[in-house]
Amino acid sequence: MPDNMILEERHNFILEQININNKVMASDLSQRLDVSIDTIRRDLKYLEKTGKLLKVHGGAVSPDFHFPYQQQEVYAKIEKRQIAKKTLRLINDGMTILLGGGTVMLELARIIPENLKGVIFTVSPLVALEIAQRSRVNVILLSGRLERDCYICTGSAVISQLSEIRADLCLLGTNGLSIKGGLTEGDWEVAQIKKAMLKSSEKAAVLCISEKLGSIQKMKICTLGHLNYLITESDPKELGMYSKMIKSIF
Amino acid sequence: MPDNMILEERHNFILEQININNKVMASDLSQRLDVSIDTIRRDLKYLEKTGKLLKVHGGAVSPDFHFPYQQQEVYAKIEKRQIAKKTLRLINDGMTILLGGGTVMLELARIIPENLKGVIFTVSPLVALEIAQRSRVNVILLSGRLERDCYICTGSAVISQLSEIRADLCLLGTNGLSIKGGLTEGDWEVAQIKKAMLKSSEKAAVLCISEKLGSIQKMKICTLGHLNYLITESDPKELGMYSKMIKSIF
DNA sequence: CACGTTGATGCACAAATATGCAAATTTATC
DNA sequence: GATAAATTTGCATATTTGTGCATCAACGTG
Numbered sequence: 001m002p003d004n005m006i007l008e009e010r011h012n013f014i015l016e017q018i019n020i021n022n023k024v025m026a027s028d029l030s031q032r033l034d035v036s037i038d039t040i041r042r043d044l045k046y047l048e049k050t051g052k053l054l055k056v057h058g059g060a061v062s063p064d065f066h067f068p069y070q071q072q073e074v075y076a077k078i079e080k081r082q083i084a085k086k087t088l089r090l091i092n093d094g095m096t097i098l099l100g101g102g103t104v105m106l107e108l109a110r111i112i113p114e115n116l117k118g119v120i121f122t123v124s125p126l127v128a129l130e131i132a133q134r135s136r137v138n139v140i141l142l143s144g145r146l147e148r149d150c151y152i153c154t155g156s157a158v159i160s161q162l163s164e165i166r167a168d169l170c171l172l173g174t175n176g177l178s179i180k181g182g183l184t185e186g187d188w189e190v191a192q193i194k195k196a197m198l199k200s201s202e203k204a205a206v207l208c209i210s211e212k213l214g215s216i217q218k219m220k221i222c223t224l225g226h227l228n229y230l231i232t233e234s235d236p237k238e239l240g241m242y243s244k245m246i247k248s249i250f
Numbered sequence: 251m252p253d254n255m256i257l258e259e260r261h262n263f264i265l266e267q268i269n270i271n272n273k274v275m276a277s278d279l280s281q282r283l284d285v286s287i288d289t290i291r292r293d294l295k296y297l298e299k300t301g302k303l304l305k306v307h308g309g310a311v312s313p314d315f316h317f318p319y320q321q322q323e324v325y326a327k328i329e330k331r332q333i334a335k336k337t338l339r340l341i342n343d344g345m346t347i348l349l350g351g352g353t354v355m356l357e358l359a360r361i362i363p364e365n366l367k368g369v370i371f372t373v374s375p376l377v378a379l380e381i382a383q384r385s386r387v388n389v390i391l392l393s394g395r396l397e398r399d400c401y402i403c404t405g406s407a408v409i410s411q412l413s414e415i416r417a418d419l420c421l422l423g424t425n426g427l428s429i430k431g432g433l434t435e436g437d438w439e440v441a442q443i444k445k446a447m448l449k450s451s452e453k454a455a456v457l458c459i460s461e462k463l464g465s466i467q468k469m470k471i472c473t474l475g476h477l478n479y480l481i482t483e484s485d486p487k488e489l490g491m492y493s494k495m496i497k498s499i500f
Numbered sequence: 501c502a503c504g505t506t507g508a509t510g511c512a513c514a515a516a517t518a519t520g521c522a523a524a525t526t527t528a529t530c
Numbered sequence: 531g532a533t534a535a536a537t538t539t540g541c542a543t544a545t546t547t548g549t550g551c552a553t554c555a556a557c558g559t560g
Binding site: 041058 | 545
């Protein structure tokens with residue numbers, strides 16, 4: 001490392017490091033630049049005042065490091081809304097549709113056409129309420145034990161009710177989707193429900209923000225070959241590797 | 251996983267995980283980030299305070315799932331809360347309880363003891379979610395067609411499920427209660443459900459703000475003699491005329 | 501040249517922060 | 531209801547910070 005740097009050089013170096021690593025540690029910098037920790041601290045203080053970084057205990061981070069979550073929160077919401085919008089293309093009057101739970105599904109619930117004809121079954125009270133609030137479509141909630149974490153109904157009662165249903169289309173959100181692992185899920189109870197939902201439907205679509213593509217969870221639900229549609233917010237062209245397994249991607 | 255993460259990085263990582271899985275477990279995080287469980291707990295506490303997640307036993311969940319429908323302006327909320335409080339006296343560990351819908355019932359749902367043992371059946375998704383959100387009691391939602399106006403599940407499916415249940419106590423809100431008319435209800439579908447609920451329960455209690463006492467609706471559910479308890483917000487002494495028909499009034 | 505001013509730097513020490521540990525309590529699960 | 535797991539609380543410890551002060555070099559100015 002360059003010895004005998006002057007103030008400005010140090011500042012530049014620090015910003016460079018932040019650009020590379022998203023963070024710097026005061027003690028580390030002190031060592032690498034061979035100045036006292038105090039000097040580094042003064043550097044950081046100055047750079048913070050000019051908005052170039054954000055001081056934290058032990059060093060500093062990139063100024064946008066602290067925000068990404070409100071941003072990403074909103075961002076993810078936009079993505080989910082995009083997915084929901086694309087999904088509407090699959091939904092037509094007269095269909096019997098099976099809906100899962102999760103945030104993506106909630107976004108879909110919010111834009112279900114007000115005068116859709118047909119029947120919607122769901123295991124998610126949140127989804128059911130959201131739809132019933134806005135639309136005149138028939139919403140049928142499948143009963144069961146309400147899971148505390150994800151607020152969907154699980155248990156044998158749901159499974160047995162599902163076995164009596166023959167839906168045209170099943171729409172599922174997911175946490176795990178990958179070429180190798182197929183459709184996967186973290187919770188055992190939920191996995192059972194999803195399996196049963198797929199079995200009760202003519203066709204199946206998975207809604208998944210692209211950020212989650214490639215992730216694998218503990219419980220396997222099915223291979224990609226069993227899915228008819230994959231819907232993400234990004235351009236289908238970018239998901240070429242999935243196109244061998246899933247017929248329609250959009 | 252990057253070793254030696256600083257506080258901000260851990261926070262980011264945790265939120266990332268929550269974004270992907272909707273929940274994280276403290277012990278798991280402690281292991282993956284190689285810090286003590288205490289540190290993780292402090293992280294979670296901080297992130298909860300800033301609203302980025304919700305702490306639950308064992309970890310945290312995404313705040314997205316937090317139920318948004320609560321706390322609209324309800325009429326006579328104070329009275330309804332008083333009724334709910336009184337009703338708690340009827341509820342003990344080990345009971346199987348059947349809950350109806352309506353605003354009084356929602357107030358009750360909000361104060362169901364966090365660690366109540368037993369099972370709660372309900373036809374109201376709102377009540378179910380409210381309870382599941384706060385309490386660890388088993389909540390079982392009875393399925394059916396979701397009524398758009400009152401948000402409770404109706405239809406033959408509910409009736410048939412109710413016929414398979416033997417509850418210790420049934421709690422109903424009401425719009426119509428009078429000496430002459432008994433327990434009455436405006437909606438036909440809802441009346442059917444309430445009848446079935448009463449039939450499935452050992453004992454029955456009606457929750458009713460005193461202002462509504464004396465009103466009669468179109469559909470008859472039962473006579474006052476079938477009810478074991480009447481719970482209102484006012485002093486039972488003032489309701490003497492009901493005491494010939496209903497055993498316990500409070 | 502001598503002198504004062506200024507800005508950068510390092511040092512010392514008290515206060516604050518991050519983290520882990522252990523005991524006591526609460527909660528979950530069987 | 532007993533046992534295991536999770537949580538709370540108080541405390542100990544090691545860094546890290548903030549602050550005041552001393553040093554030193556650079557730079558005018560009289």
